[in-house]
Amino acid sequence: MTVLIVDDHPSFRASARALLEAEGFEVVGAAADGESAVELALVLRPELVLLDVMLPDMSGFEVAERLAGAAASRIILVSSREQGDYGQRVRRSGALGFVAKDRLSGAALRELMGAAA
Amino acid sequence: MRRLVALLIAVGAVPLAIVAYRIQIDQLGSSSARSLAIVAAGLSFLLAGLIAWLRRPENRLGPLLAAAGLLLLLRQLRYSDDPLLFTVFFALGELGYALVAHAVLAYPAGRVTDRAERVLMKVGYATLIVLPVATLLFHDGSRRLLGFDEAARESLLLLVGNGEVADALQKALRVSFYGVLSALFIAAIVRRFVGASPRTRRIFAPLLLAAVAIALRAIFQSVSTFFDPPFSDEYLFWWQIGAFIALPVALVAGLVRARMARAAVGDLVLELQRTPPEGLRDALARALDDPTLELAFWLPERGGFVDPAGQPIELPPASESRAVTELEHEGRPVAALVHDPSLLEEPRLVRSAGAAARMAIENARLQAELRAQLDEVRASRKRIVAAGDAERRRLERNLHDGAQQQLVAVALKLRAAQGKLGDPAVDRLLSEAVNELQGAVDELRELARGVHPAILTEEGLGAALESLASRSAFPVRLVEAPEERFPADVEGTAYFLACEALANVVKHAQASRATIDARRMDGVLVVEVEDDGVGGARPAAGSGLRGLADRVEALGGHLRIESPAGGGTRIVGEIPCGS
Numbered sequence A: 001m002t003v004l005i006v007d008d009h010p011s012f013r014a015s016a017r018a019l020l021e022a023e024g025f026e027v028v029g030a031a032a033d034g035e036s037a038v039e040l041a042l043v044l045r046p047e048l049v050l051l052d053v054m055l056p057d058m059s060g061f062e063v064a065e066r067l068a069g070a071a072a073s074r075i076i077l078v079s080s081r082e083q084g085d086y087g088q089r090v091r092r093s094g095a096l097g098f099v100a101k102d103r104l105s106g107a108a109l110r111e112l113m114g115a116a117a
Numbered sequence B: 001m002r003r004l005v006a007l008l009i010a011v012g013a014v015p016l017a018i019v020a021y022r023i024q025i026d027q028l029g030s031s032s033a034r035s036l037a038i039v040a041a042g043l044s045f046l047l048a049g050l051i052a053w054l055r056r057p058e059n060r061l062g063p064l065l066a067a068a069g070l071l072l073l074l075r076q077l078r079y080s081d082d083p084l085l086f087t088v089f090f091a092l093g094e095l096g097y098a099l100v101a102h103a104v105l106a107y108p109a110g111r112v113t114d115r116a117e118r119v120l121m122k123v124g125y126a127t128l129i130v131l132p133v134a135t136l137l138f139h140d141g142s143r144r145l146l147g148f149d150e151a152a153r154e155s156l157l158l159l160v161g162n163g164e165v166a167d168a169l170q171k172a173l174r175v176s177f178y179g180v181l182s183a184l185f186i187a188a189i190v191r192r193f194v195g196a197s198p199r200t201r202r203i204f205a206p207l208l209l210a211a212v213a214i215a216l217r218a219i220f221q222s223v224s225t226f227f228d229p230p231f232s233d234e235y236l237f238w239w240q241i242g243a244f245i246a247l248p249v250a251l252v253a254g255l256v257r258a259r260m261a262r263a264a265v266g267d268l269v270l271e272l273q274r275t276p277p278e279g280l281r282d283a284l285a286r287a288l289d290d291p292t293l294e295l296a297f298w299l300p301e302r303g304g305f306v307d308p309a310g311q312p313i314e315l316p317p318a319s320e321s322r323a324v325t326e327l328e329h330e331g332r333p334v335a336a337l338v339h340d341p342s343l344l345e346e347p348r349l350v351r352s353a354g355a356a357a358r359m360a361i362e363n364a365r366l367q368a369e370l371r372a373q374l375d376e377v378r379a380s381r382k383r384i385v386a387a388g389d390a391e392r393r394r395l396e397r398n399l400h401d402g403a404q405q406q407l408v409a410v411a412l413k414l415r416a417a418q419g420k421l422g423d424p425a426v427d428r429l430l431s432e433a434v435n436e437l438q439g440a441v442d443e444l445r446e447l448a449r450g451v452h453p454a455i456l457t458e459e460g461l462g463a464a465l466e467s468l469a470s471r472s473a474f475p476v477r478l479v480e481a482p483e484e485r486f487p488a489d490v491e492g493t494a495y496f497l498a499c500e501a502l503a504n505v506v507k508h509a510q511a512s513r514a515t516i517d518a519r520r521m522d523g524v525l526v527v528e529v530e531d532d533g534v535g536g537a538r539p540a541a542g543s544g545l546r547g548l549a550d551r552v553e554a555l556g557g558h559l560r561i562e563s564p565a566g567g568g569t570r571i572v573g574e575i576p577c578g579s
Helices: A010-022 A034-044 A060-070 A106-116 B002-026 B032-055 B061-079 B083-092 B095-106 B115-138 B163-195 B198-224 B233-273 B277-287 B341-345 B347-356 B358-401 B403-417 B424-451 B454-459 B461-470 B488-509 B543-554
Strands: A002-006 A026-031 A048-052 A074-079 A097-100 B294-299 B304-306 B323-329 B332-339 B476-480 B514-521 B524-531 B558-562 B569-576
Touching: A002 A010, A002 A034, A010 A026, A010 A048, A010 A106, A010 B403, A026 A034, A034 A048, A034 A060, A048 A060, A048 A106, A060 A074, A074 A106, A097 A106, B002 B032, B002 B061, B032 B061, B032 B233, B061 B083, B061 B095, B061 B233, B083 B115, B095 B115, B095 B163, B095 B198, B095 B233, B115 B163, B163 B198, B198 B233, B198 B341, B233 B277, B233 B347, B277 B294, B277 B347, B277 B358, B294 B358, B304 B358, B323 B341, B323 B347, B323 B358, B332 B347, B332 B358, B341 B347, B347 B358, B358 B403, B358 B424, B358 B454, B358 B488, B358 B543, B403 B424, B454 B461, B454 B488, B461 B476, B461 B488, B461 B514, B488 B514, B488 B524, B488 B543, B488 B569, B543 B558, B543 B569
Parallel strands: A002 A026, A002 A048, A048 A074, A074 A097, B476 B514
Antiparallel strands: B294 B304, B294 B332, B323 B332, B514 B524, B524 B569, B558 B569
């Protein structure tokens, strides 16, 4: 499964790439801000966008809204906060689901993708 | 000295009045009542002028009125059959009317400041000099002069005898001065009255009414030169006399009024002894007869003025509607009175009132200063709360971006390493390490949330309270929560109020359940947390509730705690949140 990682923290991008590749995902790209994320998603057309909620130029929710009508990729939001910290915004964003960063794993992503399938 | 001069003029006017009276009776055959009334009109102007001069010697109004009175008396000498008296006072006698108009337009300052009024006045003087003198150049006694008896008068200025021209010139005078200029005079007065402040209108009304009555009478006289008047001559005569006497009386009444106002300042001292500082403005407004009066106090530390509530204000620039008198004590500004500009004509009255109220003004000034300082303290408390909230947000963000991210990265790398080494013992150790790291991240997350919950910033109070209730260790029901957003300090205070209240429930209340209710009511955000625990909470005993109360009060609200022993606890915070 092809994945685009979007996060402004290099350490997370690196460790998430290492983890997901170790668990059989193909990481096709990484972006550090919302604008780049939208551009790369439209070019690379990944099956999954792993999208951080807090980006420097716009929120992950806005990126999700922009991608919702433009790309076929499915989106899973990530954050070091919990989903409850964002109230209903995760549900309203159109994203497939939410994973706390410290609980990120291939299994967790597959579970969300499977649940949505 | 002035009194002596005034007395001499008054005494000197007596023989003049007698002469004028006799001329009316002997030359024109007037009744004694009419003759007496004419003399009384002249004398009333003279006496009013002398009184005004004695009261306000710097004001030219007194001399103007006195001169008008003298000329009104001297005007009667034009009816003399003596050629010299006739010629001189036929030429100059009408100037008395111009002086009357001049005095009205110059009231109360003693000078005519309006450009149009000055032009009107000059044209009036010129008309009343030029036309009578021109009439004398042609008057040869062949035709009866307007307003005169049948007896012939000899003009010493006769140049070309032509009765028709002389008659036309007299009619021209009636039309121009009595008609056109009198109408313009009324227009000027009405314009001034309409543009005047309420206090000025009250003061000027009697005087201006009398002046309008005189001018209307002149217009009727102008018209009656050509047409038969609808009123009898007798009626018009007494109208004229009434208005002529009323005018100086109104002026003297104005002067007496100012004198009475100064007497009221004396009462002000007594009144202020039993008036609280907040009643000072009203007391001064009554003493100065200016309901629009405003008080401003000088605060040296600020270098500016504040109103009685301590709010900074700018003094208005001088205009037709407002004027400012600054009050000083020992060379230092103390206060300012913003008042009706008509009070500028009575500077002694304003200064007297200011001096009489000096102690009260100083007290009120100190009170205003105290209020201003209290406002500053309130603003400062609010800023401290806002700064505290900003610092909490910054700290939460730092935790999120710093330690949390690093721990997350380590956890993910360890998880990536799992299974790659092929050693079950190492895998188990890595798994334990990952679990411990997740525990640390959870604790850090909880700490960050306690510092400042992201959901409060992101989603507002309603969502934050919902999250708070759902994460509670015991049943908490959210009865109502506003969906709208409030200022950050209001949301922060309401949220932490609920947090602290729930924390107290956990620590002290032994409750089985609690409710949170937050709603906007009339510009106030009311947050209520209630439990069914043991009650008996004492706000003074712990710093938590006291700190909450401080925080709520810093925003201008207040905290109420009802906690009867055995009856549960109800904490209600009321936080102003604007309309």
